[in-house]
Amino acid sequence: MTHKKLLTVACAAAFVTLSAGVQAQYSGNVVKIGVLTDLSGTYSDLAGSGAVVATQMAIDDFIAKEKPAFKIEMVSSDHQNKADIAANKAREWFEREGVDTATELVTTSTALAVMKIAKEKDRIALINGAASTPITNEQCNDVSVHYTYDTYALSNGTAKAVTQQGGKTWFFLTADYAFGHALEKDATAVITANGGKVLGSVAHPFPGSDFSSFLLQAQASGAQVIGLANAGADTTNAIKQAAEFGITPKQSLAGLLMFITDIHSLGLKPTQGMYLTTGFYWDRNDETRAWSKRFFDKQKRMPTMVQAGQYSSIYHYLQAVKAAGTDDTGKVMAAMKKTPINDFFAKNGVIRADGRMVHDMYLVQVKKPADSKYPWDYYTIRQTIPADQAFQPLSQSRCPLVKK
Amino acid sequence: MEIFGIPSALLGSQLLIGLINGSFYAILSLGLAIIFGLLNIINFAHGAQYMMGAFIAWLALTKFGINYWVALIATPIIVGAFGVFLERTMLRKLYKLDHLYGLLLTFGIALIIEGIFRDQFGISGQSYDVPELLAGGVSLGFMFLPIYRGWIIVAALTVCFGTWFMIEKTKLGAYLRAGTENPQMVQALGINVPLLITFTYGYGVALAAFAGVLAAPVFQVNPLMGSHLIIVVFAVVVIGGMGSIMGSIVTGLGLGLIEGLTKVFYPEASSVIVFVIMVIVLLVRPAGLFGRT
Numbered sequence: 236m237t238h239k240k241l242l243t244v245a246c247a248a249a250f251v252t253l254s255a256g257v258q259a260q261y262s263g264n265v266v267k268i269g270v271l272t273d274l275s276g277t278y279s280d281l282a283g284s285g286a287v288v289a290t291q292m293a294i295d296d297f298i299a300k301e302k303p304a305f306k307i308e309m310v311s312s313d314h315q316n317k318a319d320i321a322a323n324k325a326r327e328w329f330e331r332e333g334v335d336t337a338t339e340l341v342t343t344s345t346a347l348a349v350m351k352i353a354k355e356k357d358r359i360a361l362i363n364g365a366a367s368t369p370i371t372n373e374q375c376n377d378v379s380v381h382y383t384y385d386t387y388a389l390s391n392g393t394a395k396a397v398t399q400q401g402g403k404t405w406f407f408l409t410a411d412y413a414f415g416h417a418l419e420k421d422a423t424a425v426i427t428a429n430g431g432k433v434l435g436s437v438a439h440p441f442p443g444s445d446f447s448s449f450l451l452q453a454q455a456s457g458a459q460v461i462g463l464a465n466a467g468a469d470t471t472n473a474i475k476q477a478a479e480f481g482i483t484p485k486q487s488l489a490g491l492l493m494f495i496t497d498i499h500s501l502g503l504k505p506t507q508g509m510y511l512t513t514g515f516y517w518d519r520n521d522e523t524r525a526w527s528k529r530f531f532d533k534q535k536r537m538p539t540m541v542q543a544g545q546y547s548s549i550y551h552y553l554q555a556v557k558a559a560g561t562d563d564t565g566k567v568m569a570a571m572k573k574t575p576i577n578d579f580f581a582k583n584g585v586i587r588a589d590g591r592m593v594h595d596m597y598l599v600q601v602k603k604p605a606d607s608k609y610p611w612d613y614y615t616i617r618q619t620i621p622a623d624q625a626f627q628p629l630s631q632s633r634c635p636l637v638k639k
Numbered sequence: 640m641e642i643f644g645i646p647s648a649l650l651g652s653q654l655l656i657g658l659i660n661g662s663f664y665a666i667l668s669l670g671l672a673i674i675f676g677l678l679n680i681i682n683f684a685h686g687a688q689y690m691m692g693a694f695i696a697w698l699a700l701t702k703f704g705i706n707y708w709v710a711l712i713a714t715p716i717i718v719g720a721f722g723v724f725l726e727r728t729m730l731r732k733l734y735k736l737d738h739l740y741g742l743l744l745t746f747g748i749a750l751i752i753e754g755i756f757r758d759q760f761g762i763s764g765q766s767y768d769v770p771e772l773l774a775g776g777v778s779l780g781f782m783f784l785p786i787y788r789g790w791i792i793v794a795a796l797t798v799c800f801g802t803w804f805m806i807e808k809t810k811l812g813a814y815l816r817a818g819t820e821n822p823q824m825v826q827a828l829g830i831n832v833p834l835l836i837t838f839t840y841g842y843g844v845a846l847a848a849f850a851g852v853l854a855a856p857v858f859q860v861n862p863l864m865g866s867h868l869i870i871v872v873f874a875v876v877v878i879g880g881m882g883s884i885m886g887s888i889v890t891g892l893g894l895g896l897i898e899g900l901t902k903v904f905y906p907e908a909s910s911v912i913v914f915v916i917m918v919i920v921l922l923v924r925p926a927g928l929f930g931r932t
Contacts, residue, residue, distance in 0.1 A: 275754075277863070280763045411907055440910035444858050444867055447656045448902035448909075451782065455649050468764060471859050475766065479857070481776055481783045500763035500859065536761075 274313035321345035383544030392512030407436035410465035547580035652782035661895015662795035670846035676882035686865025692851020722844030764859030880930025
């Protein structure tokens with residue numbers, strides 16, 4: 236009896252010590268994810284509430300499947316695409332609310348601002364919506380992951396394919412801010428490398444609404460291809476007005492950053508035949524369809540690559556937390572980089588030293604209205620760009636963390 | 640032939656496009672000028688009301704199959720009625736207060752309206768096809784002009800000068816102008832001034848909605864389409880002279896032309912040029928080009 240009692244006490248003591256030990260591994264006994272995104276502005280359809288839904292789906296799925304020993308919480312906030320608002324919110328989350336990772340971060344300026352604070356506070360930034368390459372080059376750090384896509388991969392996909400198919404002369408309509416110029420620069424490099432020539436470009440104010448002046452300048456240049464180095468409403472308005480002025484189909488348009496929500500909004504008539512590069516298409520295989528239909532049931536829209544990438548990145552992060560047995564930034568980052576990503580979004584995706592997650596990208600062509608058989612049936616996948624060719628090679632990296 | 644290193648064909652087409660954009664400025668600033676002239680309200684909801692015009696036309700077409708021509712007449716009436724409701728229930732209480740209160744109220748209303756549309760329809764925007772009768776285009780030699788763009792100029796100028804005629808040359812217009820100058824006296828003469836004011840606000844709002852329907856086939860119909868435009872339109876009203884009817888029409892068209900030229904010579908400045916002109920005009924003529932000091 237005494238022996239048995241002793242054993243019980245010992246077991247209980249061991250259990251208490253053990254569980255206390257485990258609990259101490261998770262700050263505040265909870266893993267807290269902060270979704271910082273554009274909930275009301277230009278990018279709220281491609282990221283926005285859809286990204287919040289995707290995050291919650293990842294958390295729910297992770298809890299159901301992996302039965303973690305830790306609690307998971309999510310908070311979300313609207314950064315209004317402003318770097319100062321994003322920075323203040325991230326600081327508040329990290330300092331006072333015990334948030335472990337700030338994520339989504341559409342628009343480059345907000346992503347760069349939050350990356351700096353994450354580094355300062357030793358927390359993680361998981362970037363999905365922002366596109367510019369400086370995130371993993373000049374401004375890279377060891378607590379940030381750039382997950383879904385970037386301007387290099389976009390130009391490398393679209394500009395290369397269009398130039399190789401005979402679109403040798405280009406004229407750019409460029410949104411007059413960091414992202415637009417980065418996109419134009421990356422695309423120009425790809426075009427010249429493939430034997431094409433850039434005849435000129437015009438920087439338009441952001442955001443713009445009437446593009447007819449700029450389109451007529453592009454028309455006067457005689458270029459075969461008009462490259463749209465802009466995003467969101469700027470791109471959709473430019474495409475619509477190009478058709479109106481009879482510029483297409485004589486000259487063709489290449490949208491360097493387009494999301495499925497843009498195609499949905501414009502319809503297939505003005506967009507048919509366009510090439511674009513994406514990290515995700517819902518109708519690619521059974522796995523992508525299954526996940527996307529679940530997403531559709533909640534959001535009433537098919538997911539963009541940003542929203543699919545958001546789910547994938549959060550799930551991968553939570554797996555890393557479980558594997559590391561802690562939410563300590565260094566250990567979780569190490570676990571994230573060590574394990575390849577294999578899910579509906581990426582096959583053998585790897586997070587490199589510069590923070591870039593490399594995975595296959597897809598060159599797609601927008602279907603003709605007659606070929607679209609059901610709602611959201613918009614793309615034909617023309618080419619899978621393998622991970623090692625889709626993104627900037629590490630040998631060209633300007634990130635100080637990359638040892639050459 | 641080249642003018643300042645720009646081919647004359649390109650210059651001609653840019654001037655024409657400037658005139659088209661100027662038509663939108665003119666019709667929107669006209670509505671603002673009328674409202675300010677009579678109500679002393681700076682109607683910050685004007686952009687949202689323009690957006691409502693475009694959205695209601697789109698809803699009418701996609702949900703009820705109501706065509707463009709019916710929408711062009713019906714939408715301004717619907718949105719104008721909404722304006723009347725706003726005036727009767729809210730704006731009316733602010734006439735005796737500082738301008739600032741009217742501005743704050745209408746700004747708040749604009750945010751609420753835009754928020755509701757954004758929540759319902761998302762941000763990516765909706766497409767509205769050009770009506771069949773106005774589809775296609777004509778070659779003018781120096782450019783390809785979509786017929787619909789030509790229609791915008793015709794429709795906008797007709798409405799603008801029709802409005803000018805009504806205010807400057809008719810009896811109703813005389814009452815309106817008198818009501819602006821001295822409401823007590825006009826009231827004493829047996830004219831229902833509050834009704835006149837309600838009508839004026841409704842008409843100003845209807846003009847914004849009319850511009851919205853005109854814009855629907857050209858731009859993506861998007862909850863924020865008005866908020867981008869409204870700041871420029873305010874600058875147009877200030878340059879023209881607050882409350883001046885002819886001033887707002889002429890300035891709207893003129894600034895459209897200047898903006899069009901800027902897009903050729905120095906595109907980066909095209910979103911700023913209107914404000915540069917505003918600063919210069921305010922320094923030289925604080926009451927605006929057509930305003931009375």
